[in-house]
Amino acid sequence: DDLEKAAVDDRIEAVVIRPDLLQVGFGKLEEMVAMIRKFRRSGKKIYAYLGADMSFTRDYYVASACDSVFMPAEANLFLTGVRSEVTFYKDFFNKVGVKAQFLHIGKYKNAPDSYTRDRMSPYQKEVLNAIVNQYYKDIVQTISENRCLSPKQIDRFINQKTGFSGSEAKALGLIDGNLFYAQLKKKLAKKSHSLHPLSALDYAREPASALHIRNKRRIAVINCVGTIYGGSESENPMLGKMLGAKTIIANIQKAAKSRLVKAIILRIDSPGGASLPSAALWQAIIEAKKKKPVIASVSDLGASGGYYMAMAADTIVATPNSLVGSIGIFAGKFVFNGTYDKLGMNVDAVQKGRHAGIFSVTKPWDKEEKKIIQNIIQEFYHEFVSKVARARHKTYEEVDQLAQGHVWTGLQAFHNGLVDTIGTFYTAINLAKRMAGIPQSESVRLVNYPRKKSFMNELLSSVGVVINHRRHQWVADALNQVKTILVQWQNKPLALLPFRLEFK
Template identity: 30%
Template sequence: MVPLVTLGALIYMLSIVFDQARPMPIEDNSVLLLQPVGVVVEDLDPLEPLQALLQQDVASEVLLSDLVDAIDAASEDPRISAMVIDLADTVGPGLSQTLDLITAIDRFKARGKPVIAVGDFYTQGHYLVASQADEVLLHPKGSLSLTGFGAYNYYLVRLLDKIKLTVHVFRAGDNKSAVEPFLRDDMSSTERRVVARWLGSLWQDYTAVIERGRGLPSGSIDRMIADFPALLGQYGGDVAQMSLALGLIDGLANDAAMEARIAEVAGAGRDEVAGVFYDDYLNTLAVEAMGKLPVAGADQPALVAVVPIEGELVPGESIDGFAGSETVLERLRRTAELPGLEAVVLRINTPGGSVFAADVIREGVQELRAQGLTVVVSMAALATSGGYYIAAETDHIVAQPTTLTGSIGVFAAFPTFERLFDYAGVSVDGVGTTAMADAFRADRPLSEGSASVIRQVIAGTYVDFLHIVAEGRGMNVEQVAPIAEGIVWTGSDALEIGLVDSMGGLEEAINIAAGLAGLDRWEVQRMGTAMSPEQRLLQHIGRSIGMAGVFSAGPIADMVDALRPPLRLVESFKDPQGVYMRCISCANVL
């Protein structure tokens, strides 16, 4: 029997969903409110019913494509006169995905429609978007944080020694740094040099976008950060006043003043502003489109499908932000069955992961090409290692200058805890039918024969990786070898060395795919994770009521957040052979 409280809560949530499903009338001179609540993602994570009802470890998610679609539709909609951006309750997106969002904002502004950014506090990621608005407002007691980018790892060698755990690591690719946390107490000089190169490049791109958006001289942001203590002292420790004086914002305004300014820009009285939230706007457009269904038998445009591949690559099903090989393969095959399909764009945002999972997905991609379909890759923030393995043999690769890619290398990590057993006074003994019977037991030392097996698997996998890249990129292995070796490249560097074909975002990738397929007219269909009716309902409920707050602040929350990456890394180690194509130092820098 369902408890009355649970049933009542479910009925209440359903009433919210059905109420919000009604289309909102969009008045003339309306203002689009870009105020997403949740983590910005390329693909929604299906909710399990019990997890959703109990709100355990569930965070609201926002599709990047929804934000872009809403902005683009509003730019063409005569009923929308302006846009307000408020990212206070938004997590992400990555740097390259933010550039996609900024490109959509630029298209909106090109229509002569003003954009205002408002906020109490601006993080580095939020400010990158806000800086592209026509006007940036900050609360008088708010702040704006610009500190620079950093990439830091946890190094475990002393911890492993203390808990008597031995991790046997193997790698192919001299710069494949994924094994360093198990071997060292600090970042190696080689890895420090590689990370400093791509991190510096991303920071230059970041500051250039802000300086261009705010009309500041080149180098202004670096000078502000270098002189921050002295500058702050000049303004009595008031970050908001300092930001205004330095030209980072256009005005200081509390909530009432912000509302008044928005009304002024919209050309309406303060109580007459018709604001429409981006998700309500999309729902209304969807209902309006239902009345404009195409006439049966009419000539229909060809189809370009967008397939997202997001998260660490793991075998099996996608769950909790991981990209499961079986889920992605099913999605690719479902895509191939779409009537009128001519081209597919893979939207890749992954640091890599399991070799097995990467290969299953790569084979699914090649099935599409074998059917005569054009396949183009759009790289988001990350398409490293296993992500590049999937992309290498497609027809065209598009990346943003700030995309991280490459990291062509392979590693394995095999833990044994015989020292812990010995310390605890536990012995392990027995008999096997062959010399390999105890080869890969975690409670016994790794023999040289077993280590040799792993080394050969790693070496063979790396050679296969090099050949796949060489074949896909029209090179020979000798040309690929020096740009492989586990080295991480930015998108702009990857263009120079031939690992990608052009710069741009998802929109550019779609246009290129249509062009390669010889299409004059086309429609775009996004292929997300297949969900059951129950999961779709729960997803809608979650988005409607802002399920599970993910926005906490303060040192305790920061400490908890800092522990997530290493725990998630351990959780992603699921390859059947323990062999991985993954970049560990790559991270979202915003």
């Protein structure tokens, strides 16, 4: 919104962005580049300043889209390419006495592999290689176009040079000047005697309506971010941001009922999560689109349970580098009897009922219990694939071939029919206007759900400290915390992305 406001605000002559150590996925990076390019079409200048000691590929990817790029001569730029790492815990679990027992549907649905294997499966490597190759190609092509350098030059910079001082970056045409930030401000001030710097924080308080934009008909933007579970929005120390189905469903219903809201955009950035909340979200979206258009806009992730949500919408928009699909399911549990043995703890039990201990964390599943769980997840997988087939106008067999837990990039998903449109969030806005009968020239008001928590609330909701001076008690308490977290997700069918990506 800030760049959109600045583009039409006569008081704003230029914008400086500082992309320092960006920690977002390549879907969002593409959208940032698209926003910068859109701003430049206003005729105003936008400059990038790389002011950190070290700037990296993602920072420069965004900075390269600006009119000019500056950094101190003494700073460093690293163009390293793309690397994906997956951490495996099998050997660690063996050492602490934890046994991971998981079942899955789909040969690519290998989320449990992090717990049951010590390295990637061939299927996981196949998918990750395809993703990394596409991202690398996009990095080279985007920087090449933005900086008017050949793809071969960019490829050579990445693979033969990799690290650049600010002076080297300028000499090679990667940046336009060596300046400290104070010097950049003086340089810009010389171009306009009436220049008064304004921080992004202060400008964010400027209402869009004051500029006669975003002040007419309304479109709801429901932010669907994090791992799906059945409660309210929260933070989890292992899984990060949690997408509370209860919160999102309430927001969907509120937006659907509002006479002022003409369309709904689901802004999805989710790897999936628990299966039943995912299905509940699907049902809420199905009901909402009976009343008004619903558009799914996938940023970084719309995978597994995240795709379960997206497929319920009238149409799906994703960037080429979004990660979507992962149509599959798994279920499992962690058994802690080995841990108890190491700590000198004993568990005894009595039961009535052949499978009364199926959810116990001190005994593994036997063959009959495995069959019970397998039947449950097989039924969910069949329902998942059937719903995708109906939503995407394909046969069950066609979707099953695309499913199997396979993660696709947005571009791949577009070509195989799992996504309708390649584009950004602004593409979704334009589609929402068209489907709601709003002229494309009209600047609609975006109503965001839910309201964001303050930084302090976010911090306090995710921090917990346990202090104990007795070593064995500290170990027991710490393991009990881990157990509590793991037990929340075991014995439940999960529609979750089969890996967590960390791009170096």
